[in-house]
Amino acid sequence: MEPxxxxxxQVDKPNxxxxxxxxxRTASQQxxxxxxxxxxxxxxxxxxxxxxxxxxxxxxxxxxxxxPSDAPPxxxxxxxxxxxxxxxxxxxxxxxxxPVVMIEYSDYECPFCQRFHDTMKSIMxxxxxxxxxxWVYRHFPLVSIHPKAITAARAAECVAELGGKxxxxxxxxxxxxxxxxxxxxxxxxxxxxxEEAGVDxxxxxxxxxNEENKHDDKLAxxxxxxxxxxxxGTPFTVITTREPLNEEVRSLLNAxxxxxxQEVFLLISDNQVGVGGALPxxxxxxxxxxxxxxxx
Numbered sequence: 001m002e003p004x005x006x007x008x009x010q011v012d013k014p015n016x017x018x019x020x021x022x023x024x025r026t027a028s029q030q031x032x033x034x035x036x037x038x039x040x041x042x043x044x045x046x047x048x049x050x051x052x053x054x055x056x057x058x059x060x061x062x063x064x065x066x067x068p069s070d071a072p073p074x075x076x077x078x079x080x081x082x083x084x085x086x087x088x089x090x091x092x093x094x095x096x097x098x099p100v101v102m103i104e105y106s107d108y109e110c111p112f113c114q115r116f117h118d119t120m121k122s123i124m125x126x127x128x129x130x131x132x133x134x135w136v137y138r139h140f141p142l143v144s145i146h147p148k149a150i151t152a153a154r155a156a157e158c159v160a161e162l163g164g165k166x167x168x169x170x171x172x173x174x175x176x177x178x179x180x181x182x183x184x185x186x187x188x189x190x191x192x193x194x195e196e197a198g199v200d201x202x203x204x205x206x207x208x209x210n211e212e213n214k215h216d217d218k219l220a221x222x223x224x225x226x227x228x229x230x231x232x233g234t235p236f237t238v239i240t241t242r243e244p245l246n247e248e249v250r251s252l253l254n255a256x257x258x259x260x261x262q263e264v265f266l267l268i269s270d271n272q273v274g275v276g277g278a279l280p281x282x283x284x285x286x287x288x289x290x291x292x293x294x295x296x
Contacts, residue, residue, distance in 0.1 A: 001277030094134035105140035108152035158207035171197035
């Protein structure tokens with residue numbers, strides 16, 4: 001999981017030789033951007049990155065549904081807020097009426113998000129085709145460590161505006177397939193990728209270069225949702241269910257937390273559980289199967 005940072009985030013400062021970049025912003029515009037996308041100190045995580053433990057867990061056997069006796073209880077934290085349920089504004093992949101909807105809060109330049117994107121594509125191949133799981137993508141750009149992520153998120157929203165949800169997902173797939181991650185993407189490639197996703201290049205450039213940055217309110221709202229739900233970094237995914245999580249599911253989540261040695265699953269409500277980090281499919285499979293009432 002890419003941890004959030006307590007450093008003040010920086011806005012994009014495009015090189016004059018890089019084409020198709022948003023125009024330079026005034027000092028007041030930059031200050032406003034810091035306020036909008038700065039991550040509050042209250043959610044900053046000190047110490048080791050969770051990802052190491054998560055990657056370790058991928059090599060272990062899946063935990064049984066029976067939690068160890070010394071497993072910490074998976075209890076609801078009153079400080080966590082429900083994330084809004086998926087709606088018409090969201091970027092959906094799969095059946096909107098699926099019994100399980102995975103709402104991912106992601107950063108286009110986070111290497112763990114890049115890895116988790118492939119995991120989610122695999123999950124959709126297994127569960128999405130059966131109409132059991134849907135995938136929603138929301139934005140959580142950590143601009144303090146990935147200044148280019150906000151431009152990528154704006155680009156994705158411009159593609160969606162011009163070409164709809166299918167174009168959005170094609171662009172997102174192309175982006176994660178090509179970015180070197182960790183803020184090393186060549187932003188001059190965005191128009192090319194948008195065109196490959198099926199939208200008009202000139203229209204995309206007009207949208208991306210709009211000084212009003214009309215999609216920023218949406219990006220800021222998504223970021224706030226993730227933080228309020230307990231996100232400590234990216235990716236952060238909220239599994240939402242139509243039926244309340246039963247004791248068997250809770251026991252499995254407890255067991256997984258115990259095995260990994262981190263609170264990778266955190267209870268938000270009876271119908272929402274947060275997933276911290278790039279958990280592999282091997283860890284998510286038994287959780288989804290248990291939620292869906294499957295034994296194999």
